[in-house]
Amino acid sequence: MKRTVPMIIAATTGFVLIMSHFIPLSEEWGSKAMQWFNVLAAIAFVLGGSNLMRMNLQKISDRRPGWGYAAVTLIAFLVTLSVGLLKVGVQPTSSFPTNAWAAPYNQEGSSLWWLYEYLYKPLASTMFALLAFFIASAAFRAFRAKNPEAIALLSTAFIVLMGRTYVGGLMRDILPRGMEWLSFDSMTNYIMGVFNLAGMRAITIGIALGVASTSLKVLLGVDRSYLGSGDD
Amino acid sequence: MYQFLKTLDRRWIFLLILLAVAIPIYWGWQFPERPSPMVRSVFEAIENLPDGSHVWMAYDYDPGAQGELHPMAFAFTRQCALKHHKMYFMTLWPQGPPMIQENIDLLKREFPDLTYGEDYVNLGYRPGYEGPIKLAVTDLRSTIAADVDGTSLDDMPMTADVKNIQEMDLIINTSAGYPGTKEWVLYASTPYNIPTVAGCTGVQSPYLYPYVPRQLNGLLGAIKGAAEYEFLLLEAYPELRENPNAREALRRMGPQLLAHLVIIALIIVGNIVYFVGRSRGDM
């Protein structure tokens, strides 16, 4: 019951979706399944949020090290959630001027918009911008030409880095006629369109086969890792 | 010298890269671009459509990638507006709606003649990763029945007759990862033969080359692709030259140049230190 039913559900859903690709009659069933799928994807966010709340509450109540930060997370979570669900600060739109509930939840000027614009946005974008610093220090301290493979990799990176700047194109004007292909931007185009293309295609084909065989294993019930271990 | 480099505090490197990016921004360095054939094919895919074509604008990114993708997203929007294409904005990323909103604001500011609901519409976000593509490509209303303001699709001239994405003349996708370009290729472009062009982050673009040109008509790779594309746009539409906002990516190529040179120098110096150290036998 606890394992067989889920396996049957997974197999049925999967085969309906495979069929819907080939048999027009079942296309509508496939669409229905996808509609349900999208609802579950939204529920996953609710589950994620609730889990976060539970974990942080536990951390605070146990007074574990760093529980102060857990409290900050929890407050940030609850504030964002309540202003978002209550549409705090949202003004009605011209389509329905008397019903503010119909207006978008992230409207410019609303409280959720403020949190997004002035907290989420700078935090998220700076988080990734940090990597520029770390790439620089790794360039100096870790990217070594230890073996021929690493030399090939670093030389390609060198050409591409040059080719993707103004200097890369500048070389064209210096090189004699008929030799322009030696300029960094031409070489970069060549590397991207031939070697990178071929390598990535081999990887893509390999991944496609991997995805297909993993999916098949799930549908046949051979791979049950998603059911977790244990009986409960 | 060797001893200094070998034990170099990495904060010096951080400072160096900070300066390499900050100085060109401060002085506003800009360079002319030489559009590559790949960028040209993206430009032409949009340019060669008859005026007023239906274009699906799938903008799948969040603020984490806006530094790379905003310039190309804005440039796509501008070109479509100049060509009077009908634009259907949608995102598969929960953090995406404000990114679309910035494009809508751009249209309101720079193209006041265009009307919402007739020339462009904001369909917002739907959860489900690739799920919404699978639905919208056969039946749009089964996942999106109204725009972000709650207006029913049947009540807007540009959406009233649209049944699904197969009716689009082109899909333009800007994406920062999953779900993104790969999913549009897998679930829309390949099975239904819908012409698609994409602009994506530097991390992603090498993996998308295998799809060009059959499954993707063209691809803009990161900020360099965006700069070349802006350059083509400025060349084709002189009226944009007065608009400093239309040069966003071109302005970014200054920091790009200096920072790339710094990174290359760091790799070379780092390797020299490594080899000197190895020959001295202290590594």
Place this chain on the structure above:
Amino acid sequence: MEREKLFWTALMLLGGLFLAGRAAMVGNGRVYVQAETIAETDAGPVVHHRGVPPSQRSEANVSLSWPRTIGLWVAAFCTLGIMSFVLGDNPFYKLMESIFVGVSAAYLMVAGFWDELVQNLFKSIVPGLMRNSFLPGLEEGLQPDLTYLAPLLMSIMMLWRLAPKGAWIARWPLAFFIGATAGFRLVSYLESDFVQQINNTILPLIVYTADESFDVWGSLRNSLVVVGVLLGLVYFFFSVPHRGVVGGLARGGVWLLMITFGASFGYTVMGRIALLADRLQFLFDDWLWLIDPTMQRMGM
């Protein structure tokens, strides 16, 4: 250690002084909004506020927005807070990170609620109620779509995970979710990333130009692509030992992969630098008003 602390304190003080000085002389980090009446109702006009560049500050209906000005400063400090991570893990960074985790999780929940649960789930189950509350744009007399009861039930089962007992109940919707993903991916990956990739790789190895003369570069290009793809596949072939000819071919595959990775490496570096440039532009332009590339403050 003491000397270092002194250095940082001095640096921060200098920075603060610089900000104060600039604020007094040229001004910085202020946000202006324009009020726009979009509709008149019995309860009074509906007014929207739209951000405008500071250069328009003397136009009609434009005023300084305190919430947004404060927001801008908060954003600037968030940016600096995250950047402080390069100097090592520190309480300021940890604080910013905690806020980030909380805000983003809640934002996802809010988006999922309004954009899917309300727009599709509740709309289909209780269309009348939705029409009278959140979705006045719905057409009148829409009948409930009872097939949506299935995902409703599955949602409840999924949320059962939070309950202390009966976690197995959540496996049913999970099985549906995983089964569906496996189903559509199986076909689509084989179609787009397998069959179509074979199709893309079928190229003539000898190419002629339009005037029927042999095209060296075109032929070379096609041959390299075809050979490259095959070499890559040999490297990822696990049923045959990498010895002799196969070993040699696999070695070629490794080289090809290294060039591929080199290209990715270059592109990744390019991307990261662009993100840093975006942040610095925010600090210099919107916050400090040091530069004005988009002429937001013309004539100020």
Place this chain on the structure above:
Amino acid sequence: MDRSFDILHFAFLSFQSSVVTRVNVAFGVALVSMLMCHPVLAQSSPQSVTDLVAKDHPNDVGTTLDVSWSLSPDDDPDADPPAVSTYHILRKREGDAEFTKVGEVPLQSTSFTDKNVERKQAYLYQVVAVGPGGESAAVTTTEAATPVMEWFRTDRGWLAVFVLLICTAVTTFIVIAKSGRELYIRNIPGLEAVDEAVGRATEMGRACLFVPGIQDINDIQTVAGITVLSRVASLTAEYGARLEVPTARSLVMTTARETVEASYLAEGRPDAYRKDDIYYLTDEQFGYAAAVTGTITREKPAACFYMGTFYAESLLLAETANGVGAIQVAGTAEPAQLPFFVAACDYTLIGEEFFAASAYLSGEPIQLGSLRGQDVGKLLVAALVLIGCGVATWGSVAANTELVGGEMAASLMSFLQDNVLGSKGFLP
């Protein structure tokens, strides 16, 4: 600006010629430029189109109709200005009074696909040629067309064959492997590097650090990483080296503890197993990276293993460990992080190789079997590509030289690319 040897340019040219059907590129340009250059001249209205037919679109759910016609005799793209600039397509349900416009196509077009019709409803169509001189008389279809739903999409017939082939191959090999037959998997050099690294850590008397990625246990890469961990743990148990495993998920910690304990038991060294060396840090990406790099700097492990799903933190980990002079072995299927591992580590298990390594170590029949099944898929790719390229080359040479068989090569090529690998049905 365009160099003749610029390969991407070639790619673009070949693309234009091969997929003209997808975008009416040239027509659009011609149309726009002509309209702009020439003000409307006094002209007579164009003649009507002929042979107008509407019929059901094949291979769909019954919501599409194809309309086709022969060009208006006045449609001449070289004329200046052309007498016909667009064709308007109008439609009505059978029995309705009036036609409404459903689309327009540029000059020189002879077909239109109407994707917005209802199943089992009969429709009539009208086409009007429109030019600067006015509109032609409308031509109406003589027979109503009704969209129907087909029972099988023959355009995806070959795809179904491929899906069946791959699925059968994978299933067969899983069955074979389960029956107890031994399946050969090639030697994976990265695994030897693991042995070597543990050996050196033992010699130096320093610890080994194992990072199982930053994703949860439901991620297949994490599972593969844990399999490699069991191997590393066996070696550290055998040699008596210390093993440290920081994790980013609590469930991964639990699994890692079980795995390591089992390995120590199997090596007969349960006394050497130290539970507290396998610990959970934090779920947050950069927080985790900061904590692990801290550990690396303090404890200076002699060998570091990164096996699992990694994102941006790959760089931070590899850089720090490089700084303390550790031997590093990595394995991941995250393509974006592979370059950094390859450049910074001593050995990297690349993509599928990582899974193969884990299958090899686990010895599980399902894993080994599906790996073999995938290899069959790769053979299929190689065979089709070789045949296809052979035929294509033959065709290309025959078209430009005296070589015979050009026509046969062309039709074979079209069968291969349009039918087998394309969407034109089972047979030409």
